[in-house]
Amino acid sequence: MAGVTNVAFRTLCRELELAREGTISGLYVCEMVTARALVERHPVTMHMTTFAPDETPRSLQLYTVDPATTFAAARMIADEGLADHIDMNFGCPVPKVTRRGGGAAIPFKRRLFGQIVAAAVRGVEGTSIPVTAKFRIGIDDAHTTHLDAGRIARDEGAAAIALHARTAAQRYSGAADWSRIAELKQHVTDIPVLGNGDIFDADDALRMMAETGCDGVVIGRGCLGRPWLFAELSAAFGGREPANAPNLGEVADIMRRHGALLAQHFGEDKGMRDMRKHIAWYLHGFPAGADLRRALALVKTLPELDQLVGQLDPEIPFPRVAEGPRGRQGSPGSVALPEGWLDDPDDCTVPAGADVMHSGG
Structure with a gap:
């Protein structure tokens, strides 16, 4: 993640x-x-x-x-x-x-x-x-x-x-x-x-x-x-009935809060750039309109985020189509490995250069 x-x-x-x-x-x-x-x-x-x-x-x-x-x-x-x-x-x-x-x-x-x-x-x-x-x-x-x-x-x-x-x-x-x-x-x-x-x-x-x-x-x-x-x-x-999934108005409030927290952590510019990918996940399955989705995908400031999510219909219930898989799925494929990696499972040589990368893998 x-x-x-x-x-x-x-x-x-x-x-x-x-x-x-x-x-x-x-x-x-x-x-x-x-x-x-x-x-x-x-x-x-x-x-x-x-x-x-x-x-x-x-x-x-x-x-x-x-x-x-x-x-x-x-x-x-x-x-x-x-x-x-x-x-x-x-x-x-x-x-x-x-x-x-x-x-x-x-x-x-x-x-x-x-x-x-x-x-x-x-x-x-x-x-x-x-x-x-x-x-x-x-x-x-x-x-x-x-x-x-x-x-x-x-x-x-x-x-x-x-x-x-x-x-x-x-x-x-x-x-x-x-x-x-x-x-x-x-x-x-x-x-x-x-x-x-x-x-x-x-x-x-x-x-x-x-x-x-x-x-x-x-x-x-x-x-x-x-x-x-x-x-x-x-x-x-805990054996309790979970609360109802949020409607679009509640999701909009959650998006506003998420954006504010990201701006606090990264600064407004980077926070809003990071927020863009989350917006697509939040709106998965909801009717939002192509123009509004495009505008949200380019959001730059917290006031702009607030103004754009304010255009969402707050009464729309959480859609059943939004249940199930989200995020990357892709296709299976062969695994890229160093040459000879599978030859000896007991070889304990540290792989060269495998940790020379940015944090987060």
Whole structure:
């Protein structure tokens, strides 16, 4: 969720859960940052790790490929009190990442994967900071790694694991195979196993837990344009009926608040440029008109955002067509990997240049 789950979006989600449910029960994770950039104190990376003053627990997600850098980043987080939880993301299927041996390519190298998890756990030793890990089923159907990855992460001290029930080759296409989450839950029984993939409403979350036995769910694309989803999940898990989905007038108010939070975090110019992608997700399924959509896609200032969303019909109910998949989907494809990557799963050589990239993978 790089470029999405910054402090502005997390604050909005938390506000909506608190307003609807009277409490905050979800864990809201910072967008993914690169461990090397964190250790080197890259200004953009340090800004990405911003948390709201009242945000707790503060959850920071790391992209990493190198045990030494991982240890240094975890030690820095612990020593400087930068976060209360470290989540390690080994699920990114983007070709520019896997081509260098990062992201979803890492768990195939089981010794290296174990060394990375162990380094993070060692880096926070003596603190109450838990380390968790998220990964995919594997590289493709011929190279599945989720059971090994779950066992290794547990053995190296991970407090919980999460499985996105797709292979890297699937990317975000097709359907998530929830049966693999059930397999992992049966394979790793002594730490929580969380499920991820194709949860777009509270019913999906309840069904995943019933079908797989997993201990909780992880939300990704399901919250795009729907920051109130976490309030719905809180209600459903508490045995309460979720509040009605917002009508277009309520969505307009949420968009205004989101824009104000982004402007506060980035400044008005960059905040509005960032807001543009969210507008398309918010209006998915709503009748808004081509001219208004085009104007909103070019919004430059907060007053302009306020004026444009004020043209939306506030009485239009939330459309059923807006339920279901949102965000990127794309098509499956072969996974770009370094030459010889699949030759030896026990090779623990750190992939060259895989962490020389901007934060967020």
